[in-house]
Amino acid sequence: MHIGIDCRLPYYQMGGISQYVLHLLPALAAADVENRYTIFHSRKDGRSHTPPAPNFHRTNLWTPCHHRLERWALSVELLPRGLDVLHSPDFIPPQWGAKRRIITVHDLNFIYYPQFLTAESLRYYADQIGWAVRVADHISADSHATRQDLIDKLNVPPQKVTTIHLSVNPLYQREYTEVEIHETLVRHNLPRGFILFVGTLEPRKNVPTLIKAYYQLRQETAVDVPLILVGGKGWIYDDIFATIDALNLREHVRHLSGIFDEQLAHLYHAAGVLVTPSHYEGFGLPALEAMNCGCPAVVSNRGSLPEIVGPNGVMVDDPDDVSTWADILHRVLTDSEMRAEMVENGRSHADTFSWEKAASLTRQLYNGKS
The missing domain is CATH 3.40.50.2000 (Glycogen Phosphorylase B;)
Structure with a gap:
């Protein structure tokens, strides 16, 4: 199975979402030697976040994060890749580009507290979230609280979203x-x-x-x-x-x-x-x-x-x-x-939180199990 993981965000900002993907990747490399992984970096990112494993490979993309045409531009870049699964850790998948699309939703603060965001950020996230949770084949949530928020606020079917706790560096x-x-x-x-x-x-x-x-x-x-x-x-x-x-x-x-x-x-x-x-x-x-x-x-x-x-x-x-x-x-x-x-x-x-657990559960989602 060919799995793609969007790792462009660390070039633009090193916040919590970037930390999530950067620590998930080595845990996945340790847990999965069978599937083929392509890790998509920003073409501007001179660092490599791809684990040094034989089944993990880096590819650069031109499409910037959080661009208004991101969904479509990213689709054009990904279509020739032949992906079975694409994981979007920043919750916004491309319009097309993989047989199955998995997204991670970290929180819904822009729905609960819109006054705490800039007008530009609020418009961007509010426009994307409804579409993203509809087209995603499955959703991972960082916590039971976020999972319940998705069910309550966006009418996501319970069977479509799985809680996968994070861990720390x-x-x-x-x-x-x-x-x-x-x-x-x-x-x-x-x-x-x-x-x-x-x-x-x-x-x-x-x-x-x-x-x-x-x-x-x-x-x-x-x-x-x-x-x-x-x-x-x-x-x-x-x-x-x-x-x-x-x-x-x-x-x-x-x-x-x-x-x-x-x-x-x-x-x-x-x-x-x-x-x-x-x-x-x-x-x-x-x-x-x-x-x-x-x-x-x-x-x-x-x-x-x-x-x-x-x-x-x-x-x-x-x-x-x-x-x-x-x-x-x-x-x-x-x-x-x-x-x-x-x-x-x-x-x-x-001690009950670990990236090994997170990688194991994420791999199950890639394999179509939840």
């Missing part, structure tokens, strides 16, 4: 020496025990609420650790920095971008707590990364986060409740018994 599953962690802290002038947020700075992540909770924490308790925001600037993020300025927190809230892989793992190991106050998450990868590294996770009780973290972390029912966030952060940072229990349970729970 293996770098978050290894142990690091105190020297390695200390070097990263020195490089960024950070103490241990800070409050950590990881994610793109965008409205859905609800960062201003976290900043207000941090301000209240500093005003009402003796906690004196910085708040570290790790992630690139996405869109509509000015209110984040306006909130920092309004509360006179410039000396206590820091934004770090360009932090990836081992450095981020070091920060998870050194942090006192990871906070994910999002209004909606299709998976919530930072929470799983943190638990792998022994960092307690405090998350909003929204989207997939209860499923990913569950009783192994602490959940806040109302993402906009500043006082509750402040109270819980104080407890996690000062209650050593509570923290130790969260660390132990979080690590055990995180």
Whole structure:
């Protein structure tokens, strides 16, 4: 069987979807030596994301991601390839190009919270999603929550969508020496025990609420650790920095971008707590990364986060409740018994997620089983 996987997106952006496909590929290569795989890269991408396996091959495509004519242009490029299956990890398949089309839907935030997207992004995704789920032969969803969203919001038949949980970069599953962690802290002038947020700075992540909770924490308790925001600037993020300025927190809230892989793992190991106050998450990868590294996770009780973290972390029912966030952060940072229990349970729970499982289930979809 000839299977194609669309791997153009990593050239354009290295967000969660790109991380998904880049970690799925080597797991598939380890699990499947029978089928033939063609990994489609952007012609501009000088890096190779294709595993060094004899049945995996790279091919370049001209069609850019998220172009208004993408479905048709991609079809023209793919038709001569003779694909039995095409997997579109960014959920938008070509008009034609394979006998079977499988898509992965990571979340439906643009349906639940359209106000959190730019007009251009909203128009693009809203125009594509209904068509994509209709023409796809099967759909994988990152979480049970996203699977149920597809059924409830887009009337996808339950038998057409399968939950396949993601896992983390293996770098978050290894142990690091105190020297390695200390070097990263020195490089960024950070103490241990800070409050950590990881994610793109965008409205859905609800960062201003976290900043207000941090301000209240500093005003009402003796906690004196910085708040570290790790992630690139996405869109509509000015209110984040306006909130920092309004509360006179410039000396206590820091934004770090360009932090990836081992450095981020070091920060998870050194942090006192990871906070994910999002209004909606299709998976919530930072929470799983943190638990792998022994960092307690405090998350909003929204989207997939209860499923990913569950009783192994602490959940806040109302993402906009500043006082509750402040109270819980104080407890996690000062209650050593509570923290130790969260660390132990979080690590055990995180071990149940693996790319080997994800690859096995994905391969079943390629073979027509669900």
